[in-house]
Every structure is written in structure tokens, then in C-alpha cells.
Amino acid sequence: MASSKARHTTVTAREYAGSDETTPLLPSSTPIPKLISKASPRTLIILVIVVILLASCGDQLMESPQTRIFESVICYRYYEATDPSKLLVGREAVGPGAIGGVAEMWCKVSPVQSKVASLRGWQFTLEGIPSLLLALPAGWAADTIGRKPVAILGLLAFPLRAAWMQLVTFFWQAFDVRMSWISAVFASIGGGSTALTSVMYVIVSDITTEANRANVFVLLSGFNLLAALFMPPLAALLMETNPWIACLAGTCLQLLAIPTFLFFPETLNYNHSPPPPIVPEPTTAPHGNHADSPAPPPGFWRALPTRSKNATAFLTRDWRILALTAPFPFLFLGGNATQLLIQYVSARYEIKLSKAILITTIRMIVVTIILFAGLPLLSKLLLRKYAFSPRRKDLNLGRLSLLFGALGWILCGFAPTIPVVIVALTISALGVGSVPMLRSFITSIVEKQHIARVYAIITVLDTLGGMAGSPVMAKLFSRGFALGGYWTGLPFYFLGSMTGACAVLIFGVNLRKGEDVCAVQDSEEEEEEAREEEVPTV
Structure with a gap:
């Protein structure tokens, strides 16, 4: 896109203050006009994709190996106390993370697996507390200060969190593994991972049109899941040698995401024209007192409740917004159940963790195909052949995705x-479109100045879902294994039931009068606008 240019002739406050009746109205030398350049949406989206890939690849590369290291430490301590004959190496000779201290096949017993699930579940809950407290302030900061500072702080939290867990498990004989929970402190930087995800979606909504937004959301989800497709098999391969290799490599990738994002411009006012020049009014301030700061507005704190009420009033004007956000806690919980799923497959079918990773990767393959081919083709079919409006298309695909997720x-x-x-994992993968489609639909019915706040609310709900749901899933996992048989899948019965209930709720959400008129014309116009802006489509 060609860069926009704005030419301003300004008179500074200092020049004005020193003028009198004989001073020319224009300054003797006009400042050189400032050119305001704006990168194209295509360039910005590509940069967002690169940052997401670096952060996600790092996270996916280290997540399963880190779980294996936790399992190794817990397993070694369990057999040290109950059956020392299972120990292959003594404490004085065993390596970092107790790797090689006990054969992995002996670590699939219920006491060890329950402790691993509980450790990870509570860690997620504790990491969610700062995210919960700071999600709305992060959304407010993104709407007022800018998107970029919030995103950079969020990216910084990832490698710090990983480094702390690696420190605890590296020196496992000095630290209790529960000390890894202190990684929750780093979630307070930038509002945590959920706030970072929210800001990334806000950035994309800043630079895309309504017709193209859902496709770009799908594109981002697709590239994010590419990491989940390729990194776990790589991690499984590295784990055959040593899980520490994958852990350290993942941390390095997350560190690279920070300097990469420094090249990104601020998008808060991306589609707004620059403000006109301000020429100050003459004042009668005492001589030599031109720099005095204005007094703070009276009654600020008394007006704060009213301002807060006004800032969230849009939620009560349209009940659909709250209804549409209801599925996100369970969608977030399902999206972050990968490690529990790997542990479940490994323990239930009594196979090594590295092989369980390869089985669950099949789901990622299906997810990637759907995001890069299935959803874009189906979206195009609904828009062009069946004359759906972008809003109707997003709503119906979101409903269908929820049903597939529940069944799977x-x-x-x-x-x-x-x-x-x-087969079950393949069916559950068909539900991957629910998040981008529901986000796109919500974005289309919310006023632009409220988008970051709505995304912050989604972040809060995601965090609540993770905080409350992770311990529940871990407890159901332990209880299911204790009962045995078909009860082993108890956590996934819970997840499927909640997703199905949310699907029923979303079927009660409909388009209002005037939101679905001229569907074909509006879609074609917005697609043409998207092509002019050179936004990449899937």
C-alpha cells in the first residue's frame, strides 16, 4: 500500500508565547513537512506470523520434554521411597532432572502420573492468577498506550517462565519440584500468555477488513498450530537422546521472538488519519510561568465508578456479546489439554511418552489441513455460492465447530x-474453527473502540477456564485412573459435555435486523477492499 502523507505547518507554543503585534503571523522558516509512513497489512501480518511461529515453536518444542523431566524427578523420588531396586543410578551419579535414574516404563503407575497431572494443573492455575488480575488493565493499556508495549512485555514472560522451571528441575536435588510454581510471577509481565494472544488478535483486527478478518484469524491459528504439528515430533526425536536438548532449544526460540517484534510498528491508530495541528490559544498566565502543568481534574476518584460503568456499558446493551464469550474458557481448556492428552494416551495404552506424542500429532495434522484448506474453502463457498454475509458465515461455522469438538x-x-x-482425535480436530470464527463474529458486532476491551474479557474468561479447569481435569484424570475401565476418560467426558452445552447456547444467538442485508454486495465490496490493501488470504 502506498504510504499516506500529511503536511503540517505548526506554530509551537514557545514561538507563540514570544510574539507581539509586530511579529509575522508565519514563522520565518517553515519546518520540513513530516512524512507519516504506514506499512502494508501484508507486511505486518507476515511479521505477526513470524513472531507467533517463534514463540509457539519454542513453547511446543519444550512442553513435552519438560513434562518428561517432571515425570522423571517425581518417579525417581517415588521409587527411592517405595522400591529402591527400580533405581538404575544413585543420587550422587544421576544427571539433571533425574534423567536415566529410573526406566520410563516404571513411571506409568498411577501414583506417579497423578502427581505429574496435579503438578502441571496447579502450575497452570497459579500462572493464571496474575493473568486474571492484569488482563483488563492490559486491554486498557492496549487501547490507550498502544498494542506494541503490551505485546513486547508478554513475549518477555515466555523465556523467563521457561528458564525458571528448567532451573528448578536442573537442580532437582536442591529444589522441590513444586518450586516451579513460582513461574507464576513471570505471568504478571505483560498480563501473561492469554493477554499476549488477545493483543495479537487486536493488532490483526486493526489492519484487516470485516470480510477478510476471519480468514486472517484462521491463518494465524493455522501457523500457530503448525508449531504444534512439527515441534512435538522433533521434541520426541530429541527426547530419545535427552529431553534437555529440546527444552533449551525452545527457550532460545522464544528469546528470538522479542527482537523480531521490535521491528513492528504501533497499530493503535493504523486506520486513523493523523490529527490536525494544534495552535495554542493565547493565555493570560503570569510572565515566566508558561510551562506550568494544569491542575488535575476535580473529583476524579468520585467519578471513577461511573467511568468504569460507562466503559463496560456496551456489554449490557447486547446480551449476545456475553453469550458468545461463554465457550472460550472451555475452548481454551481444550486447546491447552495437549499435555494431559499425551499423558492420558501414554498411561492408558501403556506406551512411551515419545510415542504418545506421535499419536496426538495426528490431530495436529488434521487441524492444520482444516485451517489452511477446509475452513477457507468452506468460507468462500458460503460467501459466493450461497450468498452468506461474513457475519452469518462466521456464526454458522462457529456453531458447527463446537458440535464437532464436543463429539470428538x-x-x-x-x-x-x-x-x-x-478417530476421536480427528473428529475433535474438526472443532478447531470455533475460536477464529467466534472471535471474528464478536469483532463484527462490537464497536471498534471496544474491541480490545472485549478481547480482554475473553482473556479473563480463558484464564478463569484454565485456572479452574486445569485442577478439575487433573483431579478427574486421577479419579478416572483409580476407577479404571471407561472411567479412565473422565476428564474428556467433562470437556466434551461443557463444549456441547456451549454449542446449544450459541445456537440461541442470531443476527439482528440490518446485520444480514445485502450479503453478496457487502461481501464482494469488502473482499475488493481487502485485495486493494493486499491482505494475504487463505
Whole structure:
């Protein structure tokens, strides 16, 4: 896109203050006009994709190996106390993270797996507390200060969190593994990972049109899941040598995301024209007192409740906004259930963790195909052949995705064999479109100045879902394994049931009068506008 240019002739306050009746109205030398350049949406989206790939690849590369290291430490301490004959190496010779201290096959017993699930579940809950407290302030900061500072702080939290967990497990004989929970402190930087995700979506909504927004959201989700497709098999391969290799490599990738994002411009006023020059009014201030600061507005704190009420009034004007945000806690919980899913497959079918990673990667393959081919083609079909408006298309695809997700998770819990669980994971993958489609629909019915706040609310709900849901899923996992049989899939029965209930709720949300008129014309006009802006489509 060609850069926009603005030419301003300004008179500074200092020059004005020193003028009198004989001073010329224009300054003797006009300042050189400032050119305001704006990068094209295509360039910015590509840069966002690069940053997301670096952060996600780092996270996916280290997540399963870190779980294996936690399992190794807990397993070593368990057999040290109950059956020392299972120990291959003594404490004085065992390496960092107790790797090689006990054969992995002995670590699939219920006491060890329950402790691993509980450790990870509570860690997620504790990391969610700062995210919960800071999500709305982060949204406010993104709406007022800018998107870029919030995003940079969020990116910084990732490698700090990883480094602390690696420190605790590296010196496992000096630290209790529960000390890894202190990583929650780093979630307070930038509002945590959920706030970072929210800001990234806000940035994309700043630079895309309504017709193209859902496709770009799908594109971002697709590239994010590419990391989940390729990194776990790489991690599994590295784990055969040593899980520490994958952990340290993942931290390095997350560090690279920070300097990469420094090249990104601020998008807060991306589609707004620059403000006109301000020429100060003459004042009668005493001589030599031109720099005095204005007094703070009276009654600020008394007016704060009213301002807060006004800032969230849009939520009560349209009940659909709150209804549409209801599925996000469970969608977030399902999206972050990968480690529990890997642990479930490994323990239920008694296979090594590295092989369980390869089985769950099949789901990522299906997800990637859907995001890069299935959803874009189906979206184009609905828009062009069936004359759906972008809003109707997003709403209906969101509903359908929720139904597939609910069915897939319930079948995953039921699956008695590995082939059945592969089919279940494939069906659950068909629900991946719910997040981008519902986000796009919400964005289309919310006023632009409220978008970051709505995304902040989604962040809060995501965090609440993770905080409350992770311990519940861990407890259901332990209880299911204790009961045995089909009860083993208890956490996935819960997840599928909640997703199904949300699908029923979303079927009650409909378009209002005037929101679905001229569907074909509006879609074609916005697609033409998107092509002019050179926004990449999928």
C-alpha cells in the first residue's frame, strides 16, 4: 500500500508565547513537512506470523520434554521411597532432572502420573492468577498506550517462565519440584500468555477488513498450530537422546521472538488519519510561568465508578456479546489439554511418552489441513455460492465447530484402543474453527473502540477456564485412573459435555435486523477492499 502523507505547518507554543503585534503571523522558516509512513497489512501480518511461529515453536518444542523431566524427578523420588531396586543410578551419579535414574516404563503407575497431572494443573492455575488480575488493565493499556508495549512485555514472560522451571528441575536435588510454581510471577509481565494472544488478535483486527478478518484469524491459528504439528515430533526425536536438548532449544526460540517484534510498528491508530495541528490559544498566565502543568481534574476518584460503568456499558446493551464469550474458557481448556492428552494416551495404552506424542500429532495434522484448506474453502463457498454475509458465515461455522469438538472429546474418553482414539482425535480436530470464527463474529458486532476491551474479557474468561479447569481435569484424570475401565476418560467426558452445552447456547444467538442485508454486495465490496490493501488470504 502506498504510504499516506500529511503536511503540517505548526506554530509551537514557545514561538507563540514570544510574539507581539509586530511579529509575522508565519514563522520565518517553515519546518520540513513530516512524512507519516504506514506499512502494508501484508507486511505486518507476515511479521505477526513470524513472531507467533517463534514463540509457539519454542513453547511446543519444550512442553513435552519438560513434562518428561517432571515425570522423571517425581518417579525417581517415588521409587527411592517405595522400591529402591527400580533405581538404575544413585543420587550422587544421576544427571539433571533425574534423567536415566529410573526406566520410563516404571513411571506409568498411577501414583506417579497423578502427581505429574496435579503438578502441571496447579502450575497452570497459579500462572493464571496474575493473568486474571492484569488482563483488563492490559486491554486498557492496549487501547490507550498502544498494542506494541503490551505485546513486547508478554513475549518477555515466555523465556523467563521457561528458564525458571528448567532451573528448578536442573537442580532437582536442591529444589522441590513444586518450586516451579513460582513461574507464576513471570505471568504478571505483560498480563501473561492469554493477554499476549488477545493483543495479537487486536493488532490483526486493526489492519484487516470485516470480510477478510476471519480468514486472517484462521491463518494465524493455522501457523500457530503448525508449531504444534512439527515441534512435538522433533521434541520426541530429541527426547530419545535427552529431553534437555529440546527444552533449551525452545527457550532460545522464544528469546528470538522479542527482537523480531521490535521491528513492528504501533497499530493503535493504523486506520486513523493523523490529527490536525494544534495552535495554542493565547493565555493570560503570569510572565515566566508558561510551562506550568494544569491542575488535575476535580473529583476524579468520585467519578471513577461511573467511568468504569460507562466503559463496560456496551456489554449490557447486547446480551449476545456475553453469550458468545461463554465457550472460550472451555475452548481454551481444550486447546491447552495437549499435555494431559499425551499423558492420558501414554498411561492408558501403556506406551512411551515419545510415542504418545506421535499419536496426538495426528490431530495436529488434521487441524492444520482444516485451517489452511477446509475452513477457507468452506468460507468462500458460503460467501459466493450461497450468498452468506461474513457475519452469518462466521456464526454458522462457529456453531458447527463446537458440535464437532464436543463429539470428538467425548469419543476420546470412551476410546478403548489406539485406532479408536485416533478417530476421536480427528473428529475433535474438526472443532478447531470455533475460536477464529467466534472471535471474528464478536469483532463484527462490537464497536471498534471496544474491541480490545472485549478481547480482554475473553482473556479473563480463558484464564478463569484454565485456572479452574486445569485442577478439575487433573483431579478427574486421577479419579478416572483409580476407577479404571471407561472411567479412565473422565476428564474428556467433562470437556466434551461443557463444549456441547456451549454449542446449544450459541445456537440461541442470531443476527439482528440490518446485520444480514445485502450479503453478496457487502461481501464482494469488502473482499475488493481487502485485495486493494493486499491482505494475504487463505
